[in-house]
Structures are given as C-alpha cells and as structure tokens.
Amino acid sequence: MTIVEFLFARLDEDERAAHAASSATGGPSRARADVDAKRRIVRGYVVAHEACMNGLGAHGRSAAPPPADAWAALHAWRRALEHLAAVYETHPDYEESWRG
Structure with a gap:
C-alpha cells in the first residue's frame, strides 16, 4: 500500500465518521471540509x-528532465503527506518508512 492509498482510505473513513462530529468541533460540515482539504493535499502530491515521473521518460531519462524546483516541490508535497499520515500512526497499515 502506498502512502497515497493509505491516506485516501483513512480520509474515506474520516468522511464517513464526519456525520457524528459534535457542534463543539464545528459539526459535520467542518469535519467534511477538513477531509476535503486533506484530499486536495494528497491530490497535489499525485500531480507533482x-x-x-513523466519528465523522466520510460527509461528514467529524458531530453529535458524536470527542473530542480519541481523535485523540491515534490519533496515538500511528500513531507506534507508524511505529516498527514502520522495522525494515523497506530493504524495497522501505517508504515514506519512514512515517519518524517
């Protein structure tokens, strides 16, 4: 299981639980908005x-590799995913390699 698959599965669970969110924490609409924001972060990583990877080509090389700032952005997105995943570190599918 990848970190992306792990997070999307946990966020699906969180969304199902959102209907029970108390008004003290903003209620179900705030809980769903939180899940949606986290999904956008995961999707941002997928796009980056x-x-x-597309810039590397089929054999790991291309005529014009992605610029260094693209790799820096990818690293930043990955760190964000690791922080999101840490919330679920007690889940049996959590992998220690995701610990930032």
Missing part, C-alpha cells in the same frame, strides 16, 4: 509526482 506524475509531473516529475
């Missing part, structure tokens, strides 16, 4: 990852 695909852009960098």
Whole structure:
C-alpha cells in the first residue's frame, strides 16, 4: 500500500465518521471540509509526482528532465503527506518508512 492509498482510505473513513462530529468541533460540515482539504493535499502530491515521473521518460531519462524546483516541490508535497499520515500512526497499515 502506498502512502497515497493509505491516506485516501483513512480520509474515506474520516468522511464517513464526519456525520457524528459534535457542534463543539464545528459539526459535520467542518469535519467534511477538513477531509476535503486533506484530499486536495494528497491530490497535489499525485500531480507533482506524475509531473516529475513523466519528465523522466520510460527509461528514467529524458531530453529535458524536470527542473530542480519541481523535485523540491515534490519533496515538500511528500513531507506534507508524511505529516498527514502520522495522525494515523497506530493504524495497522501505517508504515514506519512514512515517519518524517
């Protein structure tokens, strides 16, 4: 399981639980908005990852590799995912390699 798959599965669980969120924490609408914001972060990583991997080409090389700032952005997105995943570190599918 990848960190992306792990996070999307946990966020699906969180969304199902959102209907029970108390008004003290903003209620269900705030809980769903929180899940949606986290999904956008995960999708941002997916887009950045695909852009960098597509720039490498089929054999790991291309005529014009992604610029260094694309790799820096990908690293920043990855760190964000590691922080999101840390919330679920007690889940049996959590992998220690995701610990930032």
